[in-house]
Amino acid sequence: MNSLLPILSKEASDIYKASSFPVKCLPPLFHDAVVATCISKEAPAEMAASIFIAAASLACLSLVEVIPTHTDIPEPASLYMMVIADSGMGKSTVLESVARVFYDTSSDINKEYQKLVKEFNIAQAS
Numbered sequence: 001m002n003s004l005l006p007i008l009s010k011e012a013s014d015i016y017k018a019s020s021f022p023v024k025c026l027p028p029l030f031h032d033a034v035v036a037t038c039i040s041k042e043a044p045a046e047m048a049a050s051i052f053i054a055a056a057s058l059a060c061l062s063l064v065e066v067i068p069t070h071t072d073i074p075e076p077a078s079l080y081m082m083v084i085a086d087s088g089m090g091k092s093t094v095l096e097s098v099a100r101v102f103y104d105t106s107s108d109i110n111k112e113y114q115k116l117v118k119e120f121n122i123a124q125a126s
Contacts, residue, residue, distance in 0.1 A: 023035065041093050047090065
């Protein structure tokens with residue numbers, strides 16, 4: 001395992017034992033993010049890994065297209081993920097921490113758009 005977080009080897013070992021999800025098989029960046037999330041948020045590895053995989057899919061959504069054999073019309077490659085867990089297991093906690101980058105980016109883009117619209121309207125009024 002080419003982990004970026006060798007200091008977490010004891011904690012990672014505990015996560016491997018407690019989880020049926022093959023955390024060791026994840027790419028190093030995912031592996032370390034899942035292990036760190038499991039430790040910091042006290043979340044199950046299955047849930048953390050599922051949320052990170054869903055986030056990666058969301059990040060790649062505009063970059064990947066599928067062209068079905070029955071049509072020549074490109075379609076987005078979408079991954080639908082559902083995490084089912086009891087209340088208090090940390091679904092919202094993990095999702096919010098992973099999705100924060102998407103929320104922040106969306107907010108920044110929206111602010112930039114509002115600024116450009118305002119500048120455009122001022123230029124049109126002149």
